[in-house]
Amino acid sequence: MSHCHCVNCRKAHAAAFSTNLEIHPRQLTFLRGKDSLRSYRTDSGSHTAFCTTCGSTLVCWGDGDPDPTYVCAATLDTEFHGKPEFHIFVSGRVPWHEIRDQLPRFERNSDDPI
Numbered sequence: 115m116s117h118c119h120c121v122n123c124r125k126a127h128a129a130a131f132s133t134n135l136e137i138h139p140r141q142l143t144f145l146r147g148k149d150s151l152r153s154y155r156t157d158s159g160s161h162t163a164f165c166t167t168c169g170s171t172l173v174c175w176g177d178g179d180p181d182p183t184y185v186c187a188a189t190l191d192t193e194f195h196g197k198p199e200f201h202i203f204v205s206g207r208v209p210w211h212e213i214r215d216q217l218p219r220f221e222r223n224s225d226d227p228i
């Protein structure tokens with residue numbers, strides 16, 4: 115699980131960053147409401163899906179992925195005890211948000227350390 119500071123996540127969540135849980139594409143099963151999902155593709159090639167009933171951004175994935183690879187952790191209804199492990203796309207961080215934890219930070223993806 116990571117905090118993503120990319121512009122797509124910031125805008126989709128109207129927040130300084132989003133906290134996303136990386137999943138294997140086939141790990142995700144929608145129990146209900148899948149018909150309410152709509153997705154869009156950003157200029158940078160990522161895809162984001164949101165619920166047309168409540169407006170929440172729920173999942174996202176890259177152009178090369180056929181299914182969602184990230185779940186927006188704050189939308190989970192079930193109890194989850196995971197903790198964020200690092201920050202990604204710190205290069206896209208808004209200037210008014212200061213990262214104050216000691217988690218590892220990556221300029222872009224987690225294989226690209228600062």
Ligand SMILES: [Zn+2]
Nearest residue numbers: 118119120123
């Ligand atoms: Zn992001």
